[in-house]
Amino acid sequence: MSKLSLITIGLLLAISSFGQSAEKIETLKKECDEAKQAFLKQDSELSKFFSGAAGYVIFPNVGKGGLGVGGAAGTGILYVGGNKVGSAKMTQVTIGFQAGGQAYREVVFFETNEQLERFKKNKIEFSAQVSAVAAAAGASADAKYNGGVAVFTMAKKGLMYEASVGGQKFKYTAFE
Secondary structure, eight states, rough: OOHHHHHHHHHHHHHHHHHHEEEEEEHHHHHHHHHHHHHHOOOOHHHHHHHHHSSEEEEEEEEEEEEEEEEEEEEEEEETTEEEEEEEEEEEEEEEEEEEEEEEEEEEEEESEEEEEEEHHHHHHHHHTSEEOOOOTTTTGOOOOBBBBBEEEEEEEEEEEEEEEEEEEEEEEEOO
């Protein structure tokens, strides 16, 4: 592994592991509300996922980078019944042809209460078989749940060349 790849992964994991102060949580909540509106503006048909899901988690700022080996990390908020109930951290490690970095938003919908509870118990991990749908006008019209989850992403900035395999792992913490 190249030294740059190891540094990139280390930085992403370090960023994702910082504790969340009350001020940071409030900022994160606002960023999640803004991200939700951006998703709906991009594809208004996503409203059926937002209203019909047992719950969903929004990651408003996911940073991703790599050179051979890569990683991504982000912090988000879990919504149940439209209420913000906890925070979530996402980490991802990928191996394969990749070079660059990017920032994006991600929303993960849980179709059933069973999938939602698995997420809350930190028992949800995405493998390479779960693919995200890039949010665009009308993209959600044919999107379906896969294994009880549906994932949508929206690029913010950056450029990433990638043909890699990896998975996402989540850690949930309920608000007190």
